[in-house]
Amino acid sequence: MDSPTTETTPHPPTLCGPFVGAIDEGTTSARFIIFRAGTDEIVCFHQIEVESIFQKEGWCEQDPMAIVNTVNECIAGACKKLIAVGGKVEEIITIGITNQRESTVVWDRNSGQPLVNAIIWLDNRTTSTVEELLETIPNNARNINYLRPLCGLPLSPYFSGVKLRWLRDNVPVVSQAMEKGTAMFGTIDTWLMYNLTGGKDCGVHKTDVTNASRTMLMNIETLQWDANLLKFFGLPKTILPEICSSSEFYGKIAQGVLQGIGITSVLGDQQAALVGQQCLAKGQAKATYGTGCFLLYNTGPSIVHSTHGLLTTVGYQLGRKAVPFYALEGSVSIAGAAFNWLRDNMNLIQNSGQIESMASTVDNSLDVYFVPAFNGLYAPYWNQDARGVICGLSEETTSEHIVRATLEAVCFQVRDILDSMHKDCKIPLAKLMVDGGMTVNNLFLQLQSDLVGIQVLRAKIAETTALGAAMAAYKAVESRYQMEAPLSKTGPRDAIKPSISATDRNLRYQKWKMAIDRSLNWETSTLPQGEREAFDGA
Ligand SMILES: Nc1ncnc2c1ncn2[C@@H]1O[C@H](COP(=O)(O)OP(=O)(O)O)[C@@H](O)[C@H]1O
């Protein structure tokens, strides 16, 4: 007979804090990640997908309340896991917020309820608004770069100011609330902050410099809302949040498991990844591959105005009195999103786990080029009338070639951006730090290194975006914290080197450029006169 054992309630081992939490509200999913303070060690996290609503062609919305509820569920889920591994929620000393940028929410000051769904950054409904705004530019110039000296950005459906103007012009409940002074505007950080700190009762109405720098309403030099920009867009200042630095006390969480804990950082997700990758010195750059792909190059305290289609944006300002650091950004709207399309619209893949195995069964894309310009092309083209094309199809083309061409499309778009950065900054990048959902794919990173001809360094942890928010939050509460100190002794997870010749790389890039030419201006292209007449007469 077995000897009797004493029944005891199992206790998890004790896990000592302090901890720092980070809310990462991305386009595809939200997550709450708990780090050991001052390190890149993830203690636990909880992640939930967020649904996008596609009401009409080119539109992309999300339910603002669903975003808040999902974030609250992520917080509750991660805290439960923290307790399960022996940690104490009371040892979370502060939290930070990082978020999909440009996405626009308008809500009612009295009820705290959204007036419309959030217009997501990818949404293209404002193409006609851009056209109308171009018409108002003096001397009939129709110059998309007219506002660049003030805000660093070209006129594009991408940015929040254009989305807000569309709401003013097309949604009476919003224009009336703007007139009455009861409308409040925020990007996702602001909307979350407002709700987490008490909503209509005592919610704070604030944003940070990085998110504000994506609205087209903030002056890139003064870091304040700009009267001329507000006048250009015809928007009232009363709807706007207060602009703060990326690392300071914003407010306290009003209820739930984290009640009473302070929120001490806010950063747009791409800027947070710049911090999380420790690209904290001039000349350092990172690329994050999620729904879209965003390459940011730290230009230090200097504002560099691009003449090659890049954006000038605020990188971070780590404290009220800290010097702001700027970045040049190359934005690609469709990166991982192209695989969601292959899955949901084309039924070519069932899940993202298949992408690498399918693409690896063929040696190359068999000269297939896919430009996924579903909502126009962002950097460096800024062509809102571009549309997607797949070129070079033959009888031999299979799904595997198309999947591989989709991976290559992201790589070529990054080459477009790196070429522009080289022209703007003169110094070619020797290596590129990478992170984000797509970087789990080894073949993709090899293709990226091959097609741009530089070394690619994969981050040790995939969650660099959340890490950046956690670092900025911790800095606000621990003055001795040195952000530049190495986070871990192991450096990047791995380094991938180019394996093809420069001749091969350049030939393939030339073909990519031919595919780009076919996609540009597709929406507004008309048949040549002779062919149109023949068609009309048929
Ligand atoms: N193995 C993979 N290969 C290529 N793309 C992938 C892979 N796994 C995930 N993705 C893509 O990465 C994106 C999700 O990355 P993530 O960083 O979580 O995005 P976000 O921050 O935008 O929510 C999805 O669009 C998905 O298609």
Ligand SMILES: O=P(O)(O)OC[C@H](O)CO
């Ligand atoms: O959701 P992501 O990670 O692709 O990021 C979205 C960007 O912030 C949009 O500008």
